[in-house]
Every structure is written in structure tokens, then in C-alpha cells.
Amino acid sequence: DWSSDVCSSDPHPRSVIHWLIDTVSKNGTFVLNVPGRPDGTIDSKEIAVLDGITAWMSVNSEAIYETRPWKVFGEGPHKVEAGAFHGDTVGSLGAKDVRFTRTKNNRVIYAIILGLPSEETTIESLGFSSAHSPGRIEKIEVLGARQLPEWKQTPNGLTITLPGSIAGIPEYGVAFKAYLAGTN
Numbered sequence: 001d002w003s004s005d006v007c008s009s010d011p012h013p014r015s016v017i018h019w020l021i022d023t024v025s026k027n028g029t030f031v032l033n034v035p036g037r038p039d040g041t042i043d044s045k046e047i048a049v050l051d052g053i054t055a056w057m058s059v060n061s062e063a064i065y066e067t068r069p070w071k072v073f074g075e076g077p078h079k080v081e082a083g084a085f086h087g088d089t090v091g092s093l094g095a096k097d098v099r100f101t102r103t104k105n106n107r108v109i110y111a112i113i114l115g116l117p118s119e120e121t122t123i124e125s126l127g128f129s130s131a132h133s134p135g136r137i138e139k140i141e142v143l144g145a146r147q148l149p150e151w152k153q154t155p156n157g158l159t160i161t162l163p164g165s166i167a168g169i170p171e172y173g174v175a176f177k178a179y180l181a182g183t184n
Helices: 013-025 044-063 087-091
Strands: 003-006 029-032 067-075 098-103 108-113 121-123 137-142 150-154 157-161 174-180
Touching: 013 029, 013 044, 013 067, 013 098, 044 108, 044 174, 137 150, 137 157
Parallel strands: 003 029
Antiparallel strands: 067 098, 098 108, 108 174, 121 157, 137 174, 150 157
């Protein structure tokens, strides 16, 4: 069981959201410790973290809630250390790092890019020839976008170009919703 306890004196909302995504992709438990004052109030730093989580989750919650881990937790150049909050390892995550979740019925895979890609993005694990191949993808959506992205699945990966506008805070993470063939 992958367990995370986020307790840092000054976490940034982006780091906390990345830690949440990474933990969920590993079937873990995420605990957010929000220290309060003796009168029960919290200071502006904690409010900023909670506001950031709320804004991101208002668009992307379906990629987190009631999901399961996929065949592989993620891909990309950066790894996150297990255990208590490691701001240094979480802080290095970015738009080249991907974390995966899936629906309970295994009909949809969510690929969450841990940043806002500035160009075309290829997710290798979703290619036909990948060791983790999901099979044929029939449709791709971007959570928070009104337009569908341009995409192509090849043996080497799933290549996606983002639509122009995405709601929420896409700089913290962009969730792609991949419908597997025959499951719509």
C-alpha cells in the first residue's frame, strides 16, 4: 500500500496536487495535514494550497475519484520517493511526466500530464506496441476543454496536441480521458 502524508511548512499547491496524482496512480492513500491555529482558523498559505487543489479538482476530479491504478503508475524522467512528503522529488515533476488511473470497469484510462505541455505530447505507454498497451483507443478528450484534441495512436505511443483553451489550472496538470475501443 502506497501511503503519503503531506506535511511541509510551505508546500505550493502545484506540489501538493502532483503528490496527490502520484499517490492515486499507485493505489495509495493521500493525507493532507492542514495545521490550524488555536482558534481553528488557518493562515493564508494553507488557504492558497486548498484554493489551488479546489480549482484543479473542480475540472479534473473524475481522473482521481473512484479510479483505480492502471497497469503502470506512470512514465517520464522523474520519480517520487515513497513516504512522508518529499517536496524536492515532487518539485521536479513536470510536463514530461505522466501518471495513469483508470475507471473501475477498465473502459477509460486517464493520462495526467503533470504540467501544461507546450507542444505535441507523446505518451509511450498508450502505444500499440507498448508492454502496457491498452489496445485501440477510440476517442480522446481533455478534461476542462470544450474542443477535442488532435491525436493519433501508433505502435510507439499516443500523440496528442492540446486544444487552445483548458479550464481550471492546467499548469498544475492536464488530464486526458482515453476511451478504449468498443466501450463508449
